[in-house]
Amino acid sequence: MTDQQTPVFQIQRVYLKEASLEQPNSPAILLEQESPTVDIQLGVNAGPVADGVYEVTVTATVQTKIKDKTVFLVEATQAGIFEIRNLPQEQMSQVMGIACPQIVYPYLRGNVADLIQRGGFPPVHLSEINFQAMFEQQQQQQAAAAEAPQIVTQ
8 A cells, every 4th residue: 555545544633612601690590409400412513624634523512400590501612633534435424423523522521521610510521422323323314314205395
């Protein structure tokens, strides 16, 4: 194999792209004795930055509420820049949908827990994620959507 055909996968950088903490109902909500509900949403995005260089982001939104009032809302996006070259197209989507998020996610977990704790709350630890299962589920949903009959109205 020549250098042009050798697969390349290298981490260039992992960084916190964006983070915010909101406590819209403080200080009154902090005096509540009721336990809050916690809602956690995750998302993964990937896109090219330059030739053979891609940014993969994992975003977490953590919202806690007591009744209908927000205790705190944390949104954080952890990103990684990866050099990925000479891979077949079907492997590219797997690398960017599974391998890259697995590298970035532990940094996101730490940053979210730290941000919540610095806001004066017990840390919320995001659970481990099986990115392969998540990727496969997304692929199945996309395939099902492509196979669904299209309704055309005129």
